[in-house]
Amino acid sequence: MLTDRQLFILQAIIDDFIRSAQPVGSRSLSKKEDITFSSATIRNEMADLEELGFLEKTHTSSGRIPSEKGYRYYVDHLLSPHQLKIKDVELLKSIFAEKIYELEKIVQKSAKILSELTSYTTIVLGPGVQENKLRRLQIVPLNKETAIAIIVTDTGHVENKMFSIPPSLDVNEIEKMVNILNERLQGVPLMELSDKIYREVAVLLSRHIKSYDKLVQNLAHTLDVPGHEKLFFGGKTNMLQQPEFNDLDKIKTLLSMIDQEQDMYKLLSKNPAGIHVKIGRENKISAMENCSLITASYSIGKEQVGTIAILGPTRMQYSRVISLLDLLSHDLTSALTRLYQKA
Amino acid sequence: MLTDRQLFILQAIIDDFIRSAQPVGSRSLSKKEDITFSSATIRNEMADLEELGFLEKTHTSSGRIPSEKGYRYYVDHLLSPHQLKIKDVELLKSIFAEKIYELEKIVQKSAKILSELTSYTTIVLGPGVQENKLRRLQIVPLNKETAIAIIVTDTGHVENKMFSIPPSLDVNEIEKMVNILNERLQGVPLMELSDKIYREVAVLLSRHIKSYDKLVQNLAHTLDVPGHEKLFFGGKTNMLQQPEFNDLDKIKTLLSMIDQEQDMYKLLSKNPAGIHVKIGRENKISAMENCSLITASYSIGKEQVGTIAILGPTRMQYSRVISLLDLLSHDLTSALTRLYQKA
DNA sequence: CTTAGCACTCAATAAGATAGAGTGCTAACA
DNA sequence: TGTTAGCACTCTATCTTATTGAGTGCTAAG
Numbered sequence: 001m002l003t004d005r006q007l008f009i010l011q012a013i014i015d016d017f018i019r020s021a022q023p024v025g026s027r028s029l030s031k032k033e034d035i036t037f038s039s040a041t042i043r044n045e046m047a048d049l050e051e052l053g054f055l056e057k058t059h060t061s062s063g064r065i066p067s068e069k070g071y072r073y074y075v076d077h078l079l080s081p082h083q084l085k086i087k088d089v090e091l092l093k094s095i096f097a098e099k100i101y102e103l104e105k106i107v108q109k110s111a112k113i114l115s116e117l118t119s120y121t122t123i124v125l126g127p128g129v130q131e132n133k134l135r136r137l138q139i140v141p142l143n144k145e146t147a148i149a150i151i152v153t154d155t156g157h158v159e160n161k162m163f164s165i166p167p168s169l170d171v172n173e174i175e176k177m178v179n180i181l182n183e184r185l186q187g188v189p190l191m192e193l194s195d196k197i198y199r200e201v202a203v204l205l206s207r208h209i210k211s212y213d214k215l216v217q218n219l220a221h222t223l224d225v226p227g228h229e230k231l232f233f234g235g236k237t238n239m240l241q242q243p244e245f246n247d248l249d250k251i252k253t254l255l256s257m258i259d260q261e262q263d264m265y266k267l268l269s270k271n272p273a274g275i276h277v278k279i280g281r282e283n284k285i286s287a288m289e290n291c292s293l294i295t296a297s298y299s300i301g302k303e304q305v306g307t308i309a310i311l312g313p314t315r316m317q318y319s320r321v322i323s324l325l326d327l328l329s330h331d332l333t334s335a336l337t338r339l340y341q342k343a
Numbered sequence: 344m345l346t347d348r349q350l351f352i353l354q355a356i357i358d359d360f361i362r363s364a365q366p367v368g369s370r371s372l373s374k375k376e377d378i379t380f381s382s383a384t385i386r387n388e389m390a391d392l393e394e395l396g397f398l399e400k401t402h403t404s405s406g407r408i409p410s411e412k413g414y415r416y417y418v419d420h421l422l423s424p425h426q427l428k429i430k431d432v433e434l435l436k437s438i439f440a441e442k443i444y445e446l447e448k449i450v451q452k453s454a455k456i457l458s459e460l461t462s463y464t465t466i467v468l469g470p471g472v473q474e475n476k477l478r479r480l481q482i483v484p485l486n487k488e489t490a491i492a493i494i495v496t497d498t499g500h501v502e503n504k505m506f507s508i509p510p511s512l513d514v515n516e517i518e519k520m521v522n523i524l525n526e527r528l529q530g531v532p533l534m535e536l537s538d539k540i541y542r543e544v545a546v547l548l549s550r551h552i553k554s555y556d557k558l559v560q561n562l563a564h565t566l567d568v569p570g571h572e573k574l575f576f577g578g579k580t581n582m583l584q585q586p587e588f589n590d591l592d593k594i595k596t597l598l599s600m601i602d603q604e605q606d607m608y609k610l611l612s613k614n615p616a617g618i619h620v621k622i623g624r625e626n627k628i629s630a631m632e633n634c635s636l637i638t639a640s641y642s643i644g645k646e647q648v649g650t651i652a653i654l655g656p657t658r659m660q661y662s663r664v665i666s667l668l669d670l671l672s673h674d675l676t677s678a679l680t681r682l683y684q685k686a
Numbered sequence: 687c688t689t690a691g692c693a694c695t696c697a698a699t700a701a702g703a704t705a706g707a708g709t710g711c712t713a714a715c716a
Numbered sequence: 717t718g719t720t721a722g723c724a725c726t727c728t729a730t731c732t733t734a735t736t737g738a739g740t741g742c743t744a745a746g
Contacts, residue, residue, distance in 0.1 A: 025739050040689050043740065061695040061740050101489065101505030136483045140495045146444065148499055152483045156491055158503040162444030237598045246591060248583070255580045339489075368708050383720050386709065404708050404726040688746080695740075702733080709726075715719080 002052075005037075009045050010054055011078045014066045018315050021243045023063030068280045068314065071292070075277050075318050082319035084327065088117055092328055096335050103127065103157070106335065107232050110308065110328060115235025118321055119242075120312035121258065122234035125268040127305035129157050129229075130191040137185065139178050139219075141171060149222050153190065155300065155340050163222040166214045177215070180205060194220040229306070231261055231268075244290055244313045257287035258311075271307045273297050275322055275329075280314050292316050296329035300336045308332070345395075348380075352388050353397055354421045357409045361658050364586045366406030411623040411657065414635070418620050418661050425662035427670065431460055435671055439678050446470065446500070449678065450575050453651065453671060458578025461664055462585075463655035464601065465577035468611040470648035472500050472572075473534040480528065482521050482562075484514060492565050496533065498643065498683045506565040509557045520558070523548060537563040572649070574604055574611075587633055587656045600630035601654075614650045616640050618665055618672075623657050635659050639672035643679045651675070 002010070012032065013024045026046060030039035046064050049055045054070035057063075066074065095109050107124050115122040132153035141147040144167055151159040165174070184201050185193060197220045205212045236258055245251050257263055263285055267278075278293045294316075295309040308329055310321050345353070355375065356367045369389060373382035389407050392398045397413035400406075409417065438452050447469070454465040475496035484490040487510055494502040508517070527544050528536060540563045548555045579601055588594050600606055606628055610621075621636045637659070638652040651672055653664050 023739090027739070038689050039739095040691090041687090044688090047741080057740085059696055061738080062697080063739060101507075135485070138481055138483075138493070140479045140481075142478070142497075142499050146499070148495060148501060150481070150493060150495070150501060152491060152493070154485075156485050156489070156505055158491060158493060158501070160501040162499055164444075237595070237602060240591070240595050240598065248589060248591070251591075251594070252580070252583050255583065259580060366708090370708070381720050382708095383722090384718085387719085390710080400709085402727055404710090405728080406708060690745080691743090693740105693742090695738105697738090698736085700733100700735080702731105704729100704731080706729090707727095709724105711724090712722090714721080716717100 006045055006049060007078065009042060010049055010066075010070065011074065013046075013055065013064055014070060014074045014078070017065055018317060021315060023058055023065050025063035028063075066315075068282070071279045071314055071318075072282075075279070079319050079322070082323040084320070084323050088324065089327070091117060092324065092331065095328075096331060101156075101339070103155070103336065103339075104230075104232075106332070107306075108234075110332060111232045111234030113234075114308070114310065114324065114328060115238055117324060118310055118312065118317070119235070119238050120310050120316065120321070121236055121238050123264055123268060123309045123311060124232040124234075125265075125271075125307040125309075126230040126232060127155070127157075127300070129153060129159065131189055131303075132157055133187050133189050134185050134193065137178060137181050139174055141165065141174065147174070149219060151190065151223065154187075159190075161222045163218045165218070169215060177205060177212070190223070194224040197223070229265075229269075231264055233258070239311075239313070242313050242315075244315060250290065253287045254291070257285065263287075267293060268295060268307045268309055271295055271297050271304075273299075273304055275325055277318065277322070290314055292318075294318070294321050294325055296325040298329045298332040298336065300333070300340050305336070349388055349392060350421065352385060353392055353409075353413065354417065356389075356398065356407055357413060357417045357421070360408055361660060364658060366401055366408050368406035371406075409658075411625070414622045414657055414661075415625075418622070422662050422665070425666040427663070427666050431667065432670070434460060435667065435674065438671075439674060444499070444682070446498070446679065446682075447573075447575075449675070450649075451577075453675060454575045454577030456577070457651070457653065457667065457671060458581055460667060461653055461655065461660070462578070462581050463653050463659065463664070464579055464581050466607055466611060466652045466654060467575040467577075468608075468614075468650040468652075469573040469575060470498070470500075470643070472496060472502065474532055474646075475500055476530050476532050477528050477536065480521060480524050480566075482517055484508070484517065490517070492562060494533065494566065497530075502533075504565045506561045508561070512558060520548060520555070533566070537567040540566070572608075572612075574607055576601070582654075582656070585656050585658075587658060593633065596630045597634070600628065606630075610636060611638060611650045611652055614638055614640050614647075616642075616647055618668055620661065620665070633657055635661075637661070637664050637668055639668040641672045641675040641679065643676070643683050648679070 012029060016024045016029070026039040026042040029035060029042050046055060050057070050064065053067055054073060055064040056067045058065060091113055095106065095113055100106050104126070107126055111122040111124045132155050134151060135154045136152040138150040139147050140150065145164055146162050147165050148160055148162050181201060185196060188196050197216060202216055205216060239245050239254055240251060245254065267283060267285070275294065275296045280289055280292065283291070283293055290313055291311055292314045293309055293311050295307050297304045297307050299305055308325065310325060312321065355372060359367045359372070369382040369385040372378060372385050389398060393400070393407065396410060397416060398407040399410045401408060434456055438449065438456055443449050450467050450469055454467045458465040475498050477494060478497050479495040481493040482490050483493065488507050489505050490508050491503055491505050524544060528539060531539050540559060545559055548559060582588050582597055583594060588597065610626060610628070618637065618639045623632055623635065626634070626636055633656055634654055635657045636652055636654050638650050640647045640650050642648055651668065653668060655664065
């Protein structure tokens with residue numbers, strides 16, 4: 001177990017390093033106001049903390065920097081709650097200032113402002129549409145061969161996709177079909193749509209519509225792919241400002257990982273509720289070695305629908321970022337709930 | 344006027360520099376197979392070419408590099424037509440391999456493949472929707488206060504937006520209104536929609552609908568903002584690979600300019616038909632000083648609808664990129680025309 | 687247990703030294 | 717008169733070497 005003094009020193013070192021990005025030496029630490037013991041004492045404690053794995057040296061005679069284990073301990077036990085600046089809070093609240101109806105816009109604005117506030121990179125995993133329920137299906141013919149299928153979900157999300165229609169088909173038939181489909185499929189989650197069409201509605205349709213099979217096939221296939229949740233980014237290049245990334249190779253690997261959206265999906269997709277901090281290699285991706293990721297989930301009502309995350313260097317302002325994310329995720333949840341749950 | 348030999352040397356220098364990114368010296372040039380005169384002669388010619396402004400030195404005793412004026416002359420007069428590799432052509436054609444209906448997907452895929460092919464950054468300005476004509480307007484109520492307006496254009500583009508409805512309004516009334524609007528507004532360009540609603544349809548509506556004024560106001564406002572054309576990017580970080588950007592500051596300015604989409608709009612928006620090359624400062628943006636931009640327009644039918652561009656260092660493979668862009672813009676035009684002009 | 691003192695280490699910076707690629711100019715040559 | 721060999725000169729890049737300063741570990745005294 002760590003002594004109080006060790007905890008105090010560990011915290012002081014990490015705080016200092018987060019601020020300065022420079023290895024912390026015993027002498028400079030001892031000069032701080034609230035430290036009563038000498039640099040030699042600090043050196044001894046540092047040696048112990050290093051042996052325990054909380055600190056590291058960059059070379060034999062350098063000051064100490066936190067190890068991943070050090071950060072982990074710091075985040076779990078030493079984090080002093082951060083009092084957000086009024087300006088910060090105001091900026092966050094400004095996301096919801098104008099009456100916005102589009103979820104995408106809110107999310108995008110959140111990402112932008114959060115990245116400005118932190119100088120880190122913001123990543124938002126938008127709500128998946130797969131679980132949304134169908135509110136209305138609409139088909140608009142464009143010409144004799146193609147039509148557009150439009151899906152409106154209960155959350156107000158609109159998906160659309162072109163598909164080809166058998167040339168023999170009559171416009172009235174399409175209308176008939178749309179009516180039947182709407183009657184039968186309202187409230188069905190999108191992910192079950194095509195399945196439901198085949199199993200329940202196809203039979204019914206076959207009675208009313210002539211060349212229904214080809215049409216239904218096309219349509220079902222069209223409805224089947226409302227794709228993955230969407231990712232939104234803010235401050236993609238903010239990491240360039242961080243002193244730990246003044247190395248070209250590091251930047252290259254990091255930026256190309258950010259552009260590799262699949263990796264980002266992995267990082268953000270399995271998210272239990274609440275705020276979570278993943279430090280360095282805990283992220284299981286080599287390009288994230290010097291980065292930490294703080295994630296927070298947001299919901300509509302009780303249902304968790306997305307994740308908002310900050311990607312920064314391991315030397316990150318954990319306390320402040322956590323406060324910001326906590327506030328924003330709550331605001332986001334209540335705004336979205338207010339907007340969509342009245343239905 | 345330049346002599347034949349000067350032209351030959353200028354071309355050789357630029358070709359060499361584009362390949363190697365190293366200043367070209369007289370001695371290394373003279374060693375080339377197809378050069379019959381000595382390095383001293385080349386030195387003399389180089390001095391002349393420098394005096395004329397086509398070449399530059401990086402320092403007093405360095406080899407020569409092309410000046411912007413040199414590149415300009417090279418692009419205008421010395422470009423040898425580039426024979427595309429079969430593999431390149433195949434890759435380009437693969438964009439249209441699967442039957443895709445969504446314009447966005449085609450455009451995105453184009454950007455991706457083009458950036459892979461060139462190792463530069465691709466920027467595509469998608470078709471603007473302002474000129475598209477209304478095919479169908481649809482309104483789907485979500486709850487008592489909000490509804491979604493959906494616009495389908497003649498090109499199959501779908502826009503949607505939430506708006507609030509006066510709580511007193513009846514569902515039937517909305518349906519009535521939608522019918523009237525569709526009857527009156529079909530074929531009207533989106534940019535004229537709200538105007539037309541106020542001037543022609545409002546009177547008509549007032550006869551049939553109770554609390555029409557507030558509703559129409561909301562709706563017209565909603566339809567009014569189908570925003571700017573969309574930008575698509577491919578290989579945003581490809582420039583990191585280019586040797587001229589091994590400098591952190593240059594990368595920072597360049598990448599943040601790319602993320603500043605408004606600058607990109609400026610660069611791509613006023614585009615006469617055909618392929619155009621803008622070299623370095625010709626782009627009028629300081630961050631573009633070491634970059635060239637090659638743009639090509641693409642059309643649906645006769646109507647030019649978008650721009651596809653490659654952003655690379657001034658030391659760019661002009662000939663190859665122009666060939667690639669030329670091929671792609673034509674393919675894109677014919678694919679889109681085939682897809683949308685049958686209406 | 688704490689601390690002053692000292693020898694030692696390492697990174698960062700600056701200062702020479704050297705090699706190499708390249709130029710400009712001059713004079714000889716065809 | 718145009719071309720070329722030769723030479724002195726310039727500048728960059730790279731390698732060495734020296735110096736400084738921040739920092740450590742260890743020892744011995746308080």
